[in-house]
Amino acid sequence: QVFTFNRVEIRVQPSVKVKNGDPMSIICHADISKNTDFQLKHNFTIFKDGKLVFMTVSDKEDARYEIPVAKSSDTGDYECTVKADGKLSFSNSIYVWVAGMTKPILTADRKEVLEGEVVKLRCELPEEVPPLEFFFRKIKTNSAPKEKRVPEQNQNFSEVEYYVEEGDNILQFDCFGKRQVRSGWESSQHSNKTLVTVKEPFIKPTLTTRPSSNVTEGDQIEFECSTVVAQMRDIEIILQKNRTILNSVRDKKFLKYSTVATQEDSGEYLCKVEQGAVSKTTKLNVFVSELFPKPTLSASMTKLDENKDLILSCSINGVRRANFSIVRKSSGGDILLKNSRVLAVKVNVNDTGSYTCKAEVKGIVKESKPVRINVYAPVSKPTLSVVSGSPEVVLGKPLQLICHSVMGTPPITFTFYKGDEVKKNVTNDSYAMFLDEDIGLNDNGGYKCDARNNHSSGVKTSNILNVTVIVPIRDASLGSVPYGEVEVGSDTAFLCSVKEGSWPIDFKFFKKTDHEVLLHEVREYSDRTIWHKKTMKRKDTGTYYCMASNRASVDVRSRPITISVILAAWQKGVIAAFVLTAIAGAGAVALWWFLRKKKKGNECSALAPNLTNEKLTRQPSDGNYYSGSGYIEDNENHMKSTDESKGPDLESAEVDYTEVEVSTLDPHR
Secondary structure, three states, rough: OOOOEEEEEEEOOOOEEEOOOOEEEEEEEEEEOOOOOOOOEEEEEEEEEEEEEEEEEOOOOOOEEEEEOOOOOOOEEEEEEEEEEOOEEEEEOOOEEEEOOOOEEEOOOOOOOOEOOOEEEEEEEEOOOOEEEEEEEEEOOOOEEEEEEEEEEOOOOOEEEOOOOOOEEEEEEEEEEEEEEEEEEEEOOOOEEEEEEEEOOOOOOEEEEOOOOOOEEEEEEEEEEEEEEEOOEEEEEEEEEEOOOEEHHHHHOOEEEEEOOOOHHEEEEEEEEOOOOEEEOOOOEEEEEEOOOEEEEEEEEOEEOOOEEEEEEEEEEEOOOOOOEEEOOOOOOOOOEOOOOOEEEEOOOOHHHEEEEEEEEEOOEEEEEOEEEEEEOOOOOEEEOOOOOOEEOOOOOOOEEEEOOOOOOOOOOEEEEEEEEEEEEEEEOOEEEEEOOOOOOOOOOEEEEEOOOOOOOEEEEEOHHHOEEEEEOEEEEEEOOOOOEEOOOEEEEEEEEEEOOOEEEEEEEEEEEOOOEEEEEEOOOOOOEEEEEEEEOOHHOOOEEEEEEEEOOOOOEEEEEEEEOOOOOOHHHHHHHHHHHHHHHHHHHHHHHHHHOOOOOOOOOOOOOOOOOOOOOOOOOOOOOOOOOOOOOOOOOOOOOOOOOOHHHHHHEEEEEEOOOHHHHHHHO
């Protein structure tokens, strides 16, 4: 018995899209080939989204999974497997969509509530499988529904709470659900509508005024705010004007507030009743007419010199009888100067400030606009100086000046001059700064400044400030006499000069060694200096340079020069004579040794009687004469060679002796 699976297939009846509530069948079919007609047991298994939903064993090649009422939860991917006699085969996957959702069920925990209370709602989709999304709607007459969305991942119902607001009389609620399918989102029908009746915990408050809402300054005005309460519990009444709380009561049905009316009391008043989360308000406009206008303060002068007379007077347009007072404003409070309509005073600088006057009629006090009085002390003569302290500036560098007046009431206006030209105007309290960035060679003076304020004494001028312009050093050079080579023992003059630079100039002479060696320094009121170095020595050979600087504080270095200290001419002659004498002596010794060696074994002939020249001869054929390099002794002395490095032949030679007669030298030769 031989068989084989040709294929396994799965299909849906009536179609892959089924309406919610209709029946549907999932059919698994095995196509098998056999060599003979024999019975074969088939194990059918059907899966939905990877989970087992149906199993059966049959000798037929088809198996049916019947779903009499399809629900949205039956939507998914289906596949089947067939196993027979140890062989197994799989079908492809097929997607089934059960369109439509069951109608949700909505319930409310209460049918009747008070304003400010909460309604709890529950929406359920009994035949649906999470994840789901629930949408709750609060429906009011003549307004758009308020919707809340609640996702649920693990259950097929959801609960929310709705706050009942002021004005919510009759409310309706409903809900619907959504689920995500392969083609997008699918929505259910809307649930049944649930009706909730709302009652007021208290009525909207009533706000009244006595005698009326139109009063005159000085009149007594009384406010009363009242309401009707269902339950006298945690209720509060508040009276406000422009966000300012004027009065409040708790656990009472009414509030009273009275005051003497002023013009500032005109405006909108608000009565608010609160209980829990419920709040209701009533508004009322009050107009207070003016009893008399604000007073006016006038001054004889608003800017005046110290020790001058000041007159302040207070008046009211159209009113002659009132209680007046003149005060001065200060950070610590008003300072009463006089209970009068007029104030006359001799002022000083400390009287500078703001002044007002107050007027009282029938208990109503009004204040004028403030008047600013400025009292001025004269400025003192300003001083002009350089900020750095020294009255000088380096050419090309900026010059900063400060003008300062010790005395004088600010603001003070300072004017800077360079020569007769105005350079800058500055207004400050006691000093001003000026930066001159255009310094030239000829700017050696002419700075001054003026100071003035509102005092009648006028302008004060500083002394003229003379500023010295310092020219920096430029192009230092070094020379020497003699130049290049100098004889030992002689003097050398070093000349260091600059091309440009303000005096005095500090000159320094250096010699280069492993480190810089300062040899000489001097300050000169000149553009050059000469340094005489006495008695030059061989160790003075080397490289020299000079450095120049002035008050510009810039060191300028010259190019280096090289000095070689050589021997003097007479020293060269002495050395040459010494060398020649040494050479001649060495030659004479060599000749003497040579002649003595040739005469070895022979008898010496007697010397000529006349030994005045004291000359020795080498050979008859040699006409050159050499001065003797040995020395003459008496008969007991040896004649010895000064050259001890002649080798073994000289050391082994015999010594010859001779007698000599020394004659007196001729003084004329």
